[in-house]
Amino acid sequence: MNIYDLTIHELKEKIAAGELTPVEIKKAFADRINDVENKVKSYITVTDELADEQLKDFDNKKKEILAGIPIAVKDNMSTDGIKTSCASKMLENYKPPYDATVVEKLNEAGAVIMGKTNMDEFAMGSSTENSAFFNTHNPWNLSHAPGGSSGGSAAAVAAGECAAALGSDTGGSIRQPASYCGVVGLKPTYGMVSRYGLVAFASSLDQIGPITKDVEDSAILMNVIAGHDPKDSTSIEGKKEDYTDYLKEDVKGMKIGIPEEYFNLDFDQEVKNSVMSAVDKLKEAGAEVETVHMTDASYALAAYYVIAPAEASSNLARYDGVRYGLRSEHASDVSEMFTNTRHEGFGDEVKRRIMIGTYALSSGYYDAYYLKAQKVRTLIKDDFDRIFNDFDLIITPTAPTTAMKLDSNKDPLEMYYSDIFTVPINIAGVPAMSVPCGFDSNEMPIGLQLIGPHFGEGKIIQAAYTLEKLLNIKDKRAEL
Amino acid sequence: MIDKKDVEYAAGLAQLKLDEEEKEKYTEQIGEILDYVDKLSELDTDDVVPTAYTVPMKNVLREDKVQESLPREKSLSNAPDEKDGQFRAPKIMSD
Numbered sequence A: 001m002n003i004y005d006l007t008i009h010e011l012k013e014k015i016a017a018g019e020l021t022p023v024e025i026k027k028a029f030a031d032r033i034n035d036v037e038n039k040v041k042s043y044i045t046v047t048d049e050l051a052d053e054q055l056k057d058f059d060n061k062k063k064e065i066l067a068g069i070p071i072a073v074k075d076n077m078s079t080d081g082i083k084t085s086c087a088s089k090m091l092e093n094y095k096p097p098y099d100a101t102v103v104e105k106l107n108e109a110g111a112v113i114m115g116k117t118n119m120d121e122f123a124m125g126s127s128t129e130n131s132a133f134f135n136t137h138n139p140w141n142l143s144h145a146p147g148g149s150s151g152g153s154a155a156a157v158a159a160g161e162c163a164a165a166l167g168s169d170t171g172g173s174i175r176q177p178a179s180y181c182g183v184v185g186l187k188p189t190y191g192m193v194s195r196y197g198l199v200a201f202a203s204s205l206d207q208i209g210p211i212t213k214d215v216e217d218s219a220i221l222m223n224v225i226a227g228h229d230p231k232d233s234t235s236i237e238g239k240k241e242d243y244t245d246y247l248k249e250d251v252k253g254m255k256i257g258i259p260e261e262y263f264n265l266d267f268d269q270e271v272k273n274s275v276m277s278a279v280d281k282l283k284e285a286g287a288e289v290e291t292v293h294m295t296d297a298s299y300a301l302a303a304y305y306v307i308a309p310a311e312a313s314s315n316l317a318r319y320d321g322v323r324y325g326l327r328s329e330h331a332s333d334v335s336e337m338f339t340n341t342r343h344e345g346f347g348d349e350v351k352r353r354i355m356i357g358t359y360a361l362s363s364g365y366y367d368a369y370y371l372k373a374q375k376v377r378t379l380i381k382d383d384f385d386r387i388f389n390d391f392d393l394i395i396t397p398t399a400p401t402t403a404m405k406l407d408s409n410k411d412p413l414e415m416y417y418s419d420i421f422t423v424p425i426n427i428a429g430v431p432a433m434s435v436p437c438g439f440d441s442n443e444m445p446i447g448l449q450l451i452g453p454h455f456g457e458g459k460i461i462q463a464a465y466t467l468e469k470l471l472n473i474k475d476k477r478a479e480l
Numbered sequence B: 001m002i003d004k005k006d007v008e009y010a011a012g013l014a015q016l017k018l019d020e021e022e023k024e025k026y027t028e029q030i031g032e033i034l035d036y037v038d039k040l041s042e043l044d045t046d047d048v049v050p051t052a053y054t055v056p057m058k059n060v061l062r063e064d065k066v067q068e069s070l071p072r073e074k075s076l077s078n079a080p081d082e083k084d085g086q087f088r089a090p091k092i093m094s095d
Helices: A008-016 A022-040 A048-056 A101-108 A151-158 A175-180 A215-225 A269-284 A297-318 A334-345 A348-361 A367-390 A412-417 A423-428 A457-471 B004-013 B020-042
Strands: A043-046 A070-074 A112-117 A164-169 A184-187 A207-212 A255-259 A288-292 A393-397 A432-439 A445-451
Touching: A008 A022, A008 A215, A022 A043, A022 A048, A022 A070, A022 A112, A043 A151, A048 A112, A070 A101, A070 A151, A101 A112, A101 A215, A112 A151, A151 A164, A151 A175, A151 A207, A164 A175, A164 A184, A164 A215, A175 A184, A175 A432, A175 A445, A184 A215, A184 A457, A207 A215, A215 A432, A215 A457, A255 A269, A255 A367, A269 A288, A269 A393, A269 A432, A269 A445, A269 A457, A297 A348, A297 A367, A297 A412, A297 A423, A297 B020, A348 A367, A348 B004, A348 B020, A367 A393, A367 A423, A367 B020, A393 A457, A412 B020, A432 A457, A445 A457, B004 B020
Parallel strands: A070 A112, A070 A164, A255 A288, A255 A393
Antiparallel strands: A043 A112, A164 A207, A184 A207, A184 A432, A393 A445, A432 A445
């Protein structure tokens, strides 16, 4: 196996055994970026100088969890003095004056940051095609999208352009691209990871999480990034867990619910077969699998397309050209400066969502749309709570299909449908992981979604780790 | 049903300038999305309390003490225009 194919834990072992040095590792990944980046285009910015700088500190960081490990960061997480564009013209030249808490934690843990990854503009999209700069290509088939919005992070991991990456997930933006790119993506419980320094999209839904080559790496990265942060008032206080304690091959007696209403939705038969055959394997390994009944996921999707744009319209009001970001040069007064800046700086999907959100919050419509959606949110959360009274986990597919082709010209509603299985999880605030479970007849990866109760990351990791061992496909890599 | 006037109104509130083509397109697309959203009315929510955050949240307070903060130069480092250590914007009042 090539160095760039190795996982975090494999690289750690090789460093510990003296078989590889962090300098050799960094060089292997930097060379890999040079070799394949022109095909995959995962990165908006490659931070080679920063990586070299961080390597110099290795001797002081030797004992830290990620010492010498190359990590990629989605371009919506602030990096001090390094461009953080959110794949938007609005922030094309923006260099934050501080680090996001997760970036600070990566630094403290000794990570080597390889670059900032491409995404849908302001994380709004499901294919990374809404990037204002360029498309990212799926490493398994370059004519396909990597998914989104964390498509650059997922593609970088799948292509060996980093050992692991951070993504953010508002309605599926970690899990759906992880599924499309054949890697592991975890959206933690809302509030588990600090959002300080994450450019806000929909604040009650956004959550940062790991995208990795296997489940063990996901647990390792969670140990680094999870935890309370006084700078994020929504981050959860509580004792820190060691997620690697859950890396056990054991699902005996674990109760898993299969929601009939989700499996009755209109989606790809190959995806369904692959997920069900993985579920059968868990059953053979001793899990108790039962059909459960839940509210149709399409209600969660409808609530999401009120709540997320409403919060976005408020969060994105800050881009007015005054303090940072783009300022239109075509304006004679301040009002014209606002509208021209926003006209020139925002892309199509961002404008569309700001419009929906503004409309839904406007006088006369607030009760009908926003308040109604917040009430439906209660029903959906209660629905998950009810299932988790009797079950440890719920399993669904991660996405209705495998990766769509680039430039497939889908209308907005069709694109939104690709998030049907992932959106309810953000609405309920619970954690969920996408794990590779097979390939379709075109050799494109399929992902299975494991959903747990609030703070149930441990059980998710345990079941996912077991499944990974049973399926034995995790060492398969995209050929480039 | 949303019409072009609604789109123009929302665009005004959001400080967005739309050209005619965008207005037509957004009227149609946002109309379709809102039609989909209308399915929420199928659910009875009369006695349901709305949820803003799904995990327990409380107000976070701290002592009113001066803490380290970003130095002025750093805060201004991305300013499109600045003068005398302050953000500078085009004139607000007309002549």
